[in-house]
Amino acid sequence: MTVDLIELRGVRCEVLRRVNRFVVAVRSPEGTSLAHLNNTGRLLEYMVPGGAAYCVPRTAPGATRYRLVAFEDRGGPGAALVDTSYQMSALEAALRSGALPWAQGCSVARRSPRLGDSVLDYVFDCGAAIYVEVKSAAMRGPGDIAMYPDCPTERGRRQISTMIEWSSRGIGSLIVFIAALPGVVAFAPNGSGDPVIPGLLRMARSAGVGLRAISMHYDGSRVLLDDPDLPVLL
Numbered sequence: 664m665t666v667d668l669i670e671l672r673g674v675r676c677e678v679l680r681r682v683n684r685f686v687v688a689v690r691s692p693e694g695t696s697l698a699h700l701n702n703t704g705r706l707l708e709y710m711v712p713g714g715a716a717y718c719v720p721r722t723a724p725g726a727t728r729y730r731l732v733a734f735e736d737r738g739g740p741g742a743a744l745v746d747t748s749y750q751m752s753a754l755e756a757a758l759r760s761g762a763l764p765w766a767q768g769c770s771v772a773r774r775s776p777r778l779g780d781s782v783l784d785y786v787f788d789c790g791a792a793i794y795v796e797v798k799s800a801a802m803r804g805p806g807d808i809a810m811y812p813d814c815p816t817e818r819g820r821r822q823i824s825t826m827i828e829w830s831s832r833g834i835g836s837l838i839v840f841i842a843a844l845p846g847v848v849a850f851a852p853n854g855s856g857d858p859v860i861p862g863l864l865r866m867a868r869s870a871g872v873g874l875r876a877i878s879m880h881y882d883g884s885r886v887l888l889d890d891p892d893l894p895v896l897l
Contacts, residue, residue, distance in 0.1 A: 666762050666888040668753040673717035673732060673883055681710050687731050691718055698729035701746045704801060704813045709734040709743065717742060717883060733881040738807060738846035741880035741887070745801045750841045751784070753879055753886040754797060758787075763891045765875055769793070778834070781825040793835040793873075796822050800842045800850055800876070808896070809842030809878065810853035812860060823863045823872075830871045837873035838864075842893055843880065849894040850876035865897050 679688040682697065687710070689698045698718050709716070718729035732749055733742040744750060755771060757763050772788035785795040798819065800811040812819060826836040840850045852861040868874055876893040879886055 666757070666760070666891075668756040668760075668879065668886045668888050669749070670885055671719065671732065671749060671881065673719050673881075674729075675883075676716050676718040676729065676731070678710060678714040678716055678731075678734075679712060686727060689716065689718060689729065689731060691729065696728040697726060698731040699725075699727040700731050701748050702799065702801065704745075704799065706734075706745060706801065706813065708803065709736075709745070717881065736803070736845055736880075738803060738844055739880075741845035741882050743801055743803075743845070744843035744879065744881040744886055745799070747799050749886065750799055750843050750879075751797060753888070754839065754841060754877070757877065757888050757891065762888055763877065765873075765892060778829055778836075779825040781822045783822060783826075787837070789835075791835055793837050794826065794829070795837045795839060796826065797839045797841060800840045801844060802853060802856070803844055803847065804851065804853065807846055807848050809840070809844050809847040809850045809876070809893070810856070811840055811850075812853060812856040815857045816860070819857070820859055820863060823860070823867055826872050827863070827867050827870045830867070836871075837875065838867065840874075840876040840893075840895070842876055842878040844878065845880035845889070847878050847893070849896050851896040861897065868897065 715735035769789040
């Protein structure tokens, strides 16, 4: 059973080419223009000329007319939500609604907290403070497994290492993987993207860092929660 999380009205667009890390040339009903991409992954399975996507018009003036938020996905119905800020908004909506069984009674206490030498995404108030890092798992692996990362990530390694260190000191910590793909059945780390990450996550679990995953997808107008407690396979 899916749960409505956030409204997000998009228009169909077509990928022409990736201009740089954060800009994609697209063709929309209004012609050719540039779209901002809020995802640092390579997204190779989606970033192909002619790929079907969803764009959201930007209201603020700037070099890009749209935000490219999602791609049509072979695991549909539905699309893969790749915009990480909307993934975070959807996660917060799920938290507020009580839809996450492992976060009952929790709320966002702080954003962008510093822990050691890393900046993480949240501090959750769950009766006690829990430091939380959120990772986007927008890559589909064999067997409909959502995976992270799709390329080497020094930042991700550093953040996980920091959480291992501080968890061993008794600080509550949690990593949440957002599998923003329709039809996925579990999450697993992608050693082909970064060979260090799978071992770090096993160390994190042993050190007491919580590892959770949720799955969601985009339907062209809304972001929907599919599984609030997706299996994490290490």
